[in-house]
Amino acid sequence: MSETKTNYPRRTNPYKKVIQNEDRSKSIRHETDTMVYAMGGLGAIGMNMYCVEHNDEIVIIDCGVLFPQNELLGVDYVIPDFSYLVKNQTKIKAMVITHGHEDHIGGIPFFLKTIRLKEIYAPRFAKRLIEKKLEEHRLTRVCKIIEIDSDSSINTKYFNIGFFDTVHSIPDSLGVLINTPNGRIVETGDFKFDYSPVGKPSDFQKMAYVGQIGVDLLLSDSTNSSVPGSSISERMVAKAILSQMKKTPGRLLVSTFASNVLRVNQILEAAVACNRKIAVFGRSMENVVEIGRELGVINIPKSSFISGNELNTLPANRICIVCTGSQGEPMAALSRIANGSHRFIKILPGDTVLFSSSPIPGNGQSVGEVINQLTKVGANVVTNSPLTSFHTTGHAPVEEQKLMLNLIKPKWFMPNHGEYKMLVEHCRTAVLTGVPEDHCFVCTNGDVVVLRNHEAFIANEKVHTDAIYVDGNDISGLSTSVIKDRQILSENGLVSVIVTIDSRYNKILCRPSIVSRGFVYIKDSHTLLKEAELIVYEALKKTMQNRTTFGEIKSCIKTSLEPFLFQKTKRAPIIIPVILNQKEAMKEIQGKAKLNKQKSNNRPVHRKPKAGV
Numbered sequence: 001m002s003e004t005k006t007n008y009p010r011r012t013n014p015y016k017k018v019i020q021n022e023d024r025s026k027s028i029r030h031e032t033d034t035m036v037y038a039m040g041g042l043g044a045i046g047m048n049m050y051c052v053e054h055n056d057e058i059v060i061i062d063c064g065v066l067f068p069q070n071e072l073l074g075v076d077y078v079i080p081d082f083s084y085l086v087k088n089q090t091k092i093k094a095m096v097i098t099h100g101h102e103d104h105i106g107g108i109p110f111f112l113k114t115i116r117l118k119e120i121y122a123p124r125f126a127k128r129l130i131e132k133k134l135e136e137h138r139l140t141r142v143c144k145i146i147e148i149d150s151d152s153s154i155n156t157k158y159f160n161i162g163f164f165d166t167v168h169s170i171p172d173s174l175g176v177l178i179n180t181p182n183g184r185i186v187e188t189g190d191f192k193f194d195y196s197p198v199g200k201p202s203d204f205q206k207m208a209y210v211g212q213i214g215v216d217l218l219l220s221d222s223t224n225s226s227v228p229g230s231s232i233s234e235r236m237v238a239k240a241i242l243s244q245m246k247k248t249p250g251r252l253l254v255s256t257f258a259s260n261v262l263r264v265n266q267i268l269e270a271a272v273a274c275n276r277k278i279a280v281f282g283r284s285m286e287n288v289v290e291i292g293r294e295l296g297v298i299n300i301p302k303s304s305f306i307s308g309n310e311l312n313t314l315p316a317n318r319i320c321i322v323c324t325g326s327q328g329e330p331m332a333a334l335s336r337i338a339n340g341s342h343r344f345i346k347i348l349p350g351d352t353v354l355f356s357s358s359p360i361p362g363n364g365q366s367v368g369e370v371i372n373q374l375t376k377v378g379a380n381v382v383t384n385s386p387l388t389s390f391h392t393t394g395h396a397p398v399e400e401q402k403l404m405l406n407l408i409k410p411k412w413f414m415p416n417h418g419e420y421k422m423l424v425e426h427c428r429t430a431v432l433t434g435v436p437e438d439h440c441f442v443c444t445n446g447d448v449v450v451l452r453n454h455e456a457f458i459a460n461e462k463v464h465t466d467a468i469y470v471d472g473n474d475i476s477g478l479s480t481s482v483i484k485d486r487q488i489l490s491e492n493g494l495v496s497v498i499v500t501i502d503s504r505y506n507k508i509l510c511r512p513s514i515v516s517r518g519f520v521y522i523k524d525s526h527t528l529l530k531e532a533e534l535i536v537y538e539a540l541k542k543t544m545q546n547r548t549t550f551g552e553i554k555s556c557i558k559t560s561l562e563p564f565l566f567q568k569t570k571r572a573p574i575i576i577p578v579i580l581n582q583k584e585a586m587k588e589i590q591g592k593a594k595l596n597k598q599k600s601n602n603r604p605v606h607r608k609p610k611a612g613v
Contacts, residue, residue, distance in 0.1 A: 029448070029450055029459045029461065030452065031055065032055075032181070032182075032452070033054075033182065033450045033451065033452045034052065034053070034054045034180045034181065034182040034183070034450070034451040034452075035051075035052070035053040035054070035448050035449070035450060035451075035459075035463075036050070036051070036052050036053075036185065036217065036219075036414070036448070036449040036450075036451065037050075037051055037053075037443075037445075037446060037447060037448045037449065037463045038050050038051075038416060038443065038445050038446070038447070038465075039051060039080040039081070039082070039084070039085070039445060039446075039463070039465050040064065040066070040079075040080035040107075040445055040465070040467075041062075041064070041416050041417050041445070042416060042418075042423065042443055042444050042445050042447075043419060043420050043423075043444055043445065044066055044419060045066075045103070045223060045417065045418060045419060046064060046065065046066030046067060046078070046103040047064050047065060047066035047078060047079065047080055047103065047107070047467070048061075048062045048063075048064040048103055048104050048416075048417055049061075049062055049063050049064065049080050049107065050062065050187060050219060050416065051085075051463075052159070052178055052180065052185060053088075053091070054158045054159070054180055054181060054182070055158060056090075056091050057091055057093045057156055057157060057158050057159060058085070058088060058091040058092045058093065059093060059094050059095075059096065059156070059159050059161065059178060060085075060092065060094070060095040060096065061095075061096050061097075061098065061176055061187050062096075062097055062098055062104040062105070062189075063080075063095060063097075063104070063105065063106075063107040063108050063111050064101070064102065064103040064104040064105060064106050064107050065077040065078065065079050065102055065103060065106030065107050065470075066078040066079075066103065066467070067102075067103075068469070075469045075470065076470055077106065077107075077110075077469075077470040078467050078468065078469055078470070079106075079107045079110050079467075079468045079470055080107065080445075080465065080466075080467070080468070081464065081465055081466035081467065081468050082110075082111060082114050082115060083464060083466075084463050084464045084465070085115060086114055086115055089115045089116065089117075092115070092117060093156045093157075093159070094119070094121060094154055094156065094159075094161065095108075095111075095117060095119075095120045095121065096120075096121045096122075096148075096154070096161065096176055097120065097121065097122035097123070097126050097127075097130070098123075098126075098173065098174050098175070098176060098187070098189030098190065099123065099125075099126055099168055099170050099172065099173040099174065099189055099190060100122075100123075100125050100126030100128075100129040100130070100170050100172070100259070101170060101190065101259050102259065104126075104189075104190070105122075105126060105129060105130055105133070106133075108120065108130055108133065108134070109133055109134060109136075109137040109139055110468075110470065112134070112139050112142050112143055113137075113139070116142075117142075117143050118143065118144065119143065119144050119145075119146050120143055120144070120145050120146070121146050121148045121152070121154060122145055122146070122147065122148065123147070123148055123149060123172035123173070123174050124147055124149070124171070124172045124295060125170060125171045125172040125261065125291070125295060125297065126170075126172060127145045127146075127147050128291045128294070128295060129287075129291065130145050131145055132287060132291065148163060148174070149163070149172070149174075150163050150164055150165045150174060150203060150206070151163075158180060158181055159178055159179065159180060160178075160179040161176065161177065161178050161179075162176075162177040162179075163175065163176060163177065164177065164203045164206040164207055164210070165200055165201070165202060165203040165206075166188065166189060166190075166191040166202050166203075167191065167192055167193065167194045167197050167199070167200075167201065167202045168189070168190045168191055168192065168394045169257070169259070169260040169261075169262065169263065169393075169394030170259055170260065170261055170262070170394075171199050171200070171261055171262060171295075171297050172200075173189060173190065173191065174189060175187065175188045175189050175191065175207075176189065177210055180451060182216075182451040182452055182453060182454065183216030183217060183451045183453075183454045183456075184210075184213075184214060184215050184216050184217075185215070185216065185217045185218075185219070185451070186210060186215050186217070186218050186219070186220075186408055186410070187219040187220075187416075188218070188219065188220045188221055188404060189221065190221050190223070190394060190395060190417065191221055191395070191396055191400075191404065192231050192393065192394055192395055192396045192397075192400055193230070193231075193396060193400045193403055193404075194231070194233050194234060195233065196233050196235050197233070197234060197235075198234045198235060198238065198262045198265075198266065199262055199297075204407065207404070207407040207408060208407050210407075210408060211406075211407050211408045211409040212409075214409075214411070215408050215409060215410045215411065216410070216411050216412060216451060216454050216456065217410060217411070217412045217413070217414060217449065217451060217456055218405070218408050218410035218412070218413050218414070219414050219415070219416045220401065220404060220405070220408075220413070220415055220416065220426065221395055221396060221401075221416070221417045221418075222401075222415040222416060222417055222418030222422040222423050222425070222426040223395035223396075223417055223418055223422065224393060224395040224396055224397045224398070224401075225398065225401060225415070225418060225422045225423075225425040225426040225429060226398075226421065226422060226425050227393070227397040227398060228397060228398050228399070229397055229398065229399055230397055230399045230400055231392050231393050231396070231397055231400065232389055232392045233392070234262060234263070234266070234392060236389050236392070237263065237266065237356070237389055237390060237391060237392050238266040238269075238270070239389075240388055240389045240390050241254070241266060241267055241270050241354070241356060241390060242270040242273060242274075244352075244354060244382065244388075244390070245270045245271065245273075245274045245276070245320070246274055248317075248352045249316075249317060249350065250316040250317060250348070250350035250351055250352060251316045251317075251319045251320075251321065251348065251350070251351045251352070252271075252276070252319070252320050252321070252351075252352050252354060253320075253321040253322075253323060253334070253337070253345075253351060253352070253353045253354065253379075254267050254320065254321070254322050254323075254353075254354045254356055255322075255323050255324065255325050255326040255333075255334045255353070255354070255355055255356065255357065256322075256326050256355075256356040256357050256391075257326060257357055258282060258284035258285040258287075258288045258324050259284075259288065260394070261288055261292050261297055261298070262297070263356060264285070264288060264289065264292065264298070264322065265292065265297060265298045265299075265300075267320070267322055267356065268289075268298060268300045268304070268322065269300070270320075271304070271320035271322075272300060272304050274320075275318065276317075276318055276319055276320040277304060277305070277306045277310075277314055277318055277319060277320070278300070278304055278305050278306065278320050278321075278322060279305070279306050279307070279308060279310075279311055279319065279320075279321045279322070279344075280305065280321075280322050280323070281308070281321065281322070281323040281324070281333040281342075281344070281345070282323050282324030282325065282332060282333040283324075284324055285322060285323060285324045285333075289322075306319075308343065308344030308345070309344070311344060311345065316348070316350065316351075321345065323337070325337075325370065326355055326356070326357035326367075327357070327359065327360055327363045327366065327367060328359075328363055328365075328366030328367040328368075328369060328370045329366070330366075334353075334370060334374075335370055337374075338370050338373040338374045338377070339373060340377070347374065347377040347378055347379045348378065349378045350378075350380075351378070351379045351380070352379065352380045352381075352382060353374050353379045353380070353381045353382070354382045354390060355367075355371075355381070355382070355383045355384060355390065355391075356384065356390045356391050357384065357390075357391050358384050358391050358393075371383070398429055401426060401429050402429060402432070402433050405429070405430055405433040405435065406433055409434075410430075410435060411435075411439065411454070411456075412435075412439045412440075412441070412449075412456040413427065413430045413435045413439060413440045413441070414440075414441045414443060414449055415427055415430070415440075415442070420442070420444075423442045423443075424442055427440040427442055439456070441456075441458055443458065445465040446462040446463045446464065446465035447462060448461055448462060448463060489518065489574060491571075492518075492519065492571045492572055492573040492574070493516065493517060493518030493519030493520075493571075493573045493574075494516070494517045494518060494519060494573055494574045494575075494576065495514060495515070495516050495519055495532075495561070495565065495573045495574070495575050495576070496514070496515045496516075496517075496575075496576045496577075496578055497512050497513075497514055497536055497557050497561065497575065497576070497577050497578065498512060498513045498514075498515065498578045498580065499512045499536075499540065499553065499557065499577065499578070499579050499580065500580045500582070501544075501553070501579060501580070501581055501582070502581070502582040502584075503581050503582075504582075504584070506544050506546075506547055506548060507544065508537070508540050508541060508544055509582065511533055511534070511537045512533050512536045512537055512540070512557075513533065514529045514532055514533050514536075516529065516573075518573075519565075519569075519571065519573040520569065528568060528569075531564075532561060532564060532565065535560055535561065535564050536557055536560055536561055539556050539557075539559075539560035540553065540556055540557070543556045550579055553577070553579055554577040554579070557575065557577040558575050558577065561575055562575060
């Protein structure tokens, strides 16, 4: 991510200020220091994982995934590189989860496949979501999930950990308080302030008390640090959805974030109030509704739900469909409904589709495509706007961030959970509330903030961090070269060069054949490809005048063809040489290999004589 020029200190400036004003040896970390660092969550929205380390103990807060952007072709998840924690896994004393969103719990199955951990501490709803996730990965016996709430405490040799209630778009969201030998740390988790929440309210009293007894370092959610003002209440959203439900004459399809359980509950309650039966589509939505009913967060009787087969048995004004796909995901239920490939639902004239969400930055185009397609097939599409209030954020805008800063009153501040610009903006807000400018740390993943005797600074060392690209469930991760190859394939295509040789006589038997996919249109580029074949042929004849290897032949093909294709087309496709050896030559090679194997098997085995013989 590029950094824009600004008068505000960049991430290294606070560190430089500290060592200019104090003893230079302060920048060297001591064994008695407490370290705070992020394995993920800084510079991007997602992959949250924060660690507090003192001597031989590490406490981990959250373990999330980042959902890839379009340029990461074929990648399902991005997770933190756990290699530092693998080396230090004997130090890990606790993993604490703040809430159940994927960017905070999605990395747990991958973590448990690489690191042995006895217990994970999670609030009630997150606990059930993690258990469901571990069932899918067949890891239920690997780790015990212990339920916590705002009254829970975790004590280790060096750390005393407590919690406080916050409001977010998922039930049972917690902030974390960690008492360390060098000072008190607060990590807010994702939060907002809603003065008339649907679920449990924020614990203002405990936050204020923590601020009064003194907090040395605050890590706080920066997602909406560029959004002015305050957020609207979930109760206003509930009223808006109920009003729309009442005035909709036909079927109503509502799409929202499956993880926003309280919103899903409001939609279901509105449907029951309007005497509509509910059909739920989308795997994640079905899981959340099931867990919500199991835990009592969703109190809708089973008789109010219908299956896809029953949709055609009811009048249109008696049906409410709740589905995933509010962000335009290609395989989500709403996208399949829009393009007509859904198994049970076809858009009918008079259907209304309500988006109870706002597009996440980067998803605007895909959401727009789904809306256009829905409109084409006859749906009336209703989206969120300042006039309709069908959605509210789960993250604190600027005024609510100020409230958190004034309640906690931190001595030092490290914004987290946000892109670089968001972290900088959050620091500016902290300065307005009284935090000194040189006490704000804009860090990147791997930077180490050191606490020493209630003072803080950025150390001159980093913890190894990286992003691991996961394709399917393979946690070994895709290397950046694989991603680069996929990008080249998507942009420049592939050229395969087929060469027939006789390795016995080191001879090329005929002119190479070139096959192209995604590079040029073959019918229009016949002359280009024939010229390319001739260039490769001439280069191979020179190379094969002397004895050569298959590797040298492949290298010759690439080095002769790459500059020619780039000169002619200004594109650099992936070149794959395919070498075909004549049958007789292959038989001779196989015969020699078989003979060598027999010789090695017939060699006498020399054993050392036994003692005493």
